[in-house]
Amino acid sequence: MSARADILSNIRRSMGVNGSERPRVATVEERLERAPRGVVVERGRGSKEERLALFVAQAKGALATVVEVESRAEVPAAIAAYLRENNLPARIRRGDDPRLEEMPWADTALEISFGKSDGKDLTAVNHAFAGVAETGTLVMTAGHENPTTLNFLPDYAIAVLDAKDVTGDYEDMWSKLRFAYGKGGMPRVVNWITGPSRSADIEQTMLLGAHGPRSLHVVIVKG
Amino acid sequence: MTAHPTSPRFKDNARQALDDAQLQKALGNVRVNFIERRAAVAAKLPEFEELRDSARDIKDHVLAHLDLYLERYEEAVTRSGGQVHWARTAAEAREAVLAICRRVGAKTVTKGKSMISEEIALNDAIEAAGMKAVETDLGEYIIQLRHEAPSHIIAPAVHLNATQVESDFRKHHTHLDPARDLSQPTQLLTEARTILREKFLAADVGITGANFLIAETGTSIIVTNEGNGDLTQTLPKVHIVIASIEKVVPTLEDASQILRVLARSATGQEMSVYTTFSTGPRRPGDVDGPEEYHVVLLDNGRSAMLGTEFQDMLRCIRCGACMNHCPVYHAVGGHAYGWVYPGPMGAVLTPTLIGVDKGGHLPNASTFCGRCESVCPVRIPLPKLMRHWREREFERHLSPATVRWGLGFWAFFAKRPKLYRLATGLAMRALARLGRTKGRFASLPFASGWTDHRDFPAPQGATFQDQWKARRNGRTA
Structure with missing residues (x-):
């Protein structure tokens, strides 16, 4: 018997079932279809303003830095300012997300390269799919628009987040994702990112910048 | 490895x-x-x-x-x-x-x-x-x-x-500068x-x-x-x-x-x-x-755990909270457990995966204080599962002769409450008398496992059962 058939029949023997019982199958179908939300976390239930404030507080609590701008047009200047403040070269790498494409990058002196990272970039910019207020978590989706390597290889990761995409909790974020990708459809990778990379593997002392970015900067577009 | x-x-x-x-x-x-x-x-x-x-x-x-x-x-x-x-x-x-x-x-x-x-x-x-x-x-x-x-x-x-x-x-x-500061x-x-x-x-x-x-x-x-x-x-x-x-x-x-x-x-x-x-x-x-x-x-043995008293262990999400809160883990660390999974979750899982003949000691390495269960995010009754292993170890005659003999000795008295009260009452009074000057014993026959590491306190007189009885009588009177 194949390993697959063997394992499944072992499971069924242990539980005294044969796998074709109607009620069991129906229970599973129903759960997958309905995807119940379970316990709701109250802190994510606030108004739009409260959600944004909670996201900012939680992201800072996870040691990200956050700046808010009024419109998409102000993003390149905000990023240029951040690089200057941190004595970083005026260079970024990014994907071709349409929201990033329409920003006035030419108004700044930023030198921009495109596509995935080869590990030599100091700074990269990705646009977030969403933010989750309850833990200050960024939600990034993979694709040429926002290459996954840009979230992990640069020393300084910068994420642009639209305030309207901040949900209260994870469940609201999944609803938003299902709306965008269809039920059961998933981007190749969804990255939840809560603060910069860290490790406490040496004597339980928390140190930033283990393998991923040493620093995570979030630019929130309010308009 | x-x-x-x-x-x-x-x-x-x-x-x-x-x-x-x-x-x-x-x-x-x-x-x-x-x-x-x-x-x-x-x-x-x-x-x-x-x-x-x-x-x-x-x-x-x-x-x-x-x-x-x-x-x-x-x-x-x-x-x-x-x-x-x-x-x-x-x-x-x-x-x-x-x-x-x-x-x-x-x-x-x-x-x-x-x-x-x-x-x-x-x-x-x-x-x-x-x-x-x-x-x-x-x-x-x-x-x-x-x-x-x-x-x-x-x-x-x-x-x-x-x-x-x-x-x-x-x-x-070795390719790096030996004089570097680390x-x-x-x-x-x-x-x-x-x-x-x-x-x-x-x-x-x-x-x-x-x-x-x-x-x-x-x-x-x-x-x-x-x-x-x-x-x-x-x-x-x-x-x-x-x-x-x-x-x-x-x-x-x-x-x-x-x-x-x-x-x-x-x-x-x-x-x-x-x-x-x-x-x-x-x-x-x-x-x-x-x-x-x-x-x-x-799979590696997991499908066989379903439908048994160990099924609850399959809820484990590997967070480590049980070992973080375990006084035994705190004292000896993870390597003493001798295989991949240490602490209370390891004490339950290891005998399943490598056999109770090899992993049977681990469920004994517990004081049953219950802290592991109290912090487990999926509420696995770890002490209960460890007790199941102890029972299996005993049933399969894997525990040492002294333990089996000791348990048999205790069971003889435990099944005869009058005899039990008489024997413990005598023993406590004798120990209290012997230890009254110092209030503790540096060594005792059959108890070196305890007294090698710390003194055994001398009993203060009456047994727990006697004191309980006296207290209850006092309250109702």
């Missing part, structure tokens, strides 16, 4: 651990940090206890329908372009991984942290096949240099101090980051574990703070996930419920830094990500 368990020598291991000054110093960090951090973050979330119930119920629901969810999971993985490989045993799992590595001509294999990899001793197999296995989690990297097993399921190098790590780095990173932990981290960055970029295959598998979407989830798992799975041509069958959950919502209790219970964080949901290989238009996505699904 850990192919040969030393669990049968638990008592010797424990004795050595108690005499190991370096280990005792390192364990001091466990006793304080993990417990305080978890308590603080749990207190900040009013729904925490309710979420623990929810997590328990989700896992119970999955276990009751495990065959069906695994079938649905496999369908969804296949739909997204990935491939599932079923493995009955550790050997089959190793072979499935090696077959993929050989087919793509792999030279270097990077690895995210995975307890299943430890369980099946995968690194040894990769090296024996002529390939290089590189652990990328900082703690795992350190213990790989030392040829040690992890001593904790989420903090593999928690038994070490910074000075030990420094000397390992000097011994192994006195600060940040310098150690920077050195490991630089060395491992090259490995990430050179790897042909990346292997990660999975905290959850999602039946609805065919997604695997990893949770890390370092980002090493993401670099491991994103940069090479091939991503292999190794996971055991009980990791499956129905939906993204179910995973989110359990994720809320995972980081809080494990490291005391609101959320880990990187939680990654991976579904299949690179898609048309993608500029990065693996070209192949494989999942090796391991």
